[in-house]
Amino acid sequence: QGRANPDNRIRFQYNQLRKDLMMMRLGIQEHLDGPTIEPRSYAPLSGDYRR
Secondary structure, three states: OOOOOHHHOOOEOHHHHHHHHHHHHHHHHHHHHOOOOOOOOOOOOOOOOEO
């Protein structure tokens, strides 16, 4: 532990995860709120939460 380099650690990107979860939540809510004839398009999720 004393020799561990803190710069080699993986940092989890909580803000990006929260953003993607909110996008999923909004998409589900829109789907539940009403029917639609045409499919909707959404921005892709990041999916990369470690740096």
